[in-house]
Amino acid sequence: MRNLVFDDIEIAHVEVAKRAARDFAAALAETQQFKAFEQTYEILSHDVAAQQALSAYRGKAESLRALLMLNAVSEAERAELERLKQDYLTRASVQAFAAAEAELTALCQQAAGMISAAIGLNYAASCGASCCG
Amino acid sequence: MPLPAAHPAVGDAMPKTENLPPELYEATDGLIQNLLASEPFLAYQQSRVQMKSNSQAQTLIERLSALQTELRRKQTNGSVTQADIEELRAVQAQVQANATLMAYASTQQDAVNFLREINQEISQLLGVDFATLAKQSTC
Numbered sequence: 001m002r003n004l005v006f007d008d009i010e011i012a013h014v015e016v017a018k019r020a021a022r023d024f025a026a027a028l029a030e031t032q033q034f035k036a037f038e039q040t041y042e043i044l045s046h047d048v049a050a051q052q053a054l055s056a057y058r059g060k061a062e063s064l065r066a067l068l069m070l071n072a073v074s075e076a077e078r079a080e081l082e083r084l085k086q087d088y089l090t091r092a093s094v095q096a097f098a099a100a101e102a103e104l105t106a107l108c109q110q111a112a113g114m115i116s117a118a119i120g121l122n123y124a125a126s127c128g129a130s131c132c133g
Numbered sequence: 134m135p136l137p138a139a140h141p142a143v144g145d146a147m148p149k150t151e152n153l154p155p156e157l158y159e160a161t162d163g164l165i166q167n168l169l170a171s172e173p174f175l176a177y178q179q180s181r182v183q184m185k186s187n188s189q190a191q192t193l194i195e196r197l198s199a200l201q202t203e204l205r206r207k208q209t210n211g212s213v214t215q216a217d218i219e220e221l222r223a224v225q226a227q228v229q230a231n232a233t234l235m236a237y238a239s240t241q242q243d244a245v246n247f248l249r250e251i252n253q254e255i256s257q258l259l260g261v262d263f264a265t266l267a268k269q270s271t272c
Contacts, residue, residue: 014250020160020167021251025258027160034259105266110153111161112267118165119174119244120181126245127252127264 028111037104040097053088060084168251177244184237193231197224 028034044050060081067073073081088094112123153161168174184190200221207213228234255263 014171014247017164017167017171017247017251018254020164021254022258024157024160024164025255025263027154027157028255028263029259031154031157107153107157108263108266109269111157112264114153114158114161115165115168119168119248120178121241121244121248123248123252124264124268126248128249 024111028108031104031107033100033104033107036100037097040093040100044093044097047091047093050088050091050093053084053091057081057084057088164251168248171247173240173243173247177240180233180237180240184233187233190231190233190237193224193228193234197221197228200224 061068064073064077064081067077089098116123169178200217204213204217204221207217252262252264
């Protein structure tokens with residue numbers, strides 16, 4: 001780190017900032033939104049039928065990948081792919097997880113927005129999270 | 134815990150946070166205070182102020198940005214000339230020779246690296262990447 005002079009400003013040590021980060025994480029983990037996220041994830045990961053539905057959809061999508069890229073999938077194949085997708089998405093455990101994830105995402109965006117506004121850097125973008133996943 | 138002298142007014146206006154639970158709001162504020170009081174962020178804010186008050190640096194950045202926009206426009210209709218490229222390179226060289234701009238870029242990168250360390254700390258405890266959860270879906 002280069003030599004810097006910050007008159008009359010107390011500088012926080014890295015470890016102190018990291019402790020504040022852990023305190024933040026602990027506070028987030030205690031929220032109702034995070035607990036619901038964990039709980040619904042647990043239920044989803046143990047829902048065998050949901051995992052099978054996901055696997056069936058992924059298998060079909062993978063088998064059609066080249067044709068999908070060429071936009072050359074038949075109507076029947078496309079309908080079958082959509083049916084498999086809906087089989088997965090309409091399962092109660094999937095919907096519960098998606099709802100919990102959306103709630104947690106909204107909360108995290110709010111907290112990260114507060115950090116970004118204060119520090120003058122976009123938190124999510126700076127940490128490498130692009131909007132396109 | 135060292136307390137920063139003041140909460141610098143940087144960046145945009147604070148977003149609405151009325152839905153943050155009080156404990157989370159307090160922890161978020163604590164994290165902000167510590168980030169702002171950290172060496173990478175103090176250096177970044179200092180160089181940012183210097184960059185903003187340096188008219189030559191401002192002019193160079195505006196010139197570079199305008200040239201890049203113009204070049205992108207010309208690329209789309211295939212009208213880029215050798216002179217365009219040389220002009221861009223010349224301005225890029227001036228930017229690289231400008232100590233204020235280089236200090237700004239360097240301290241910003243240090244701040245970003247530090248923020249990534251902080252995010253790793255948060256994510257390790259949560260078991261999920263906080264930055265990914267916090268990203269705004271725009272596409």
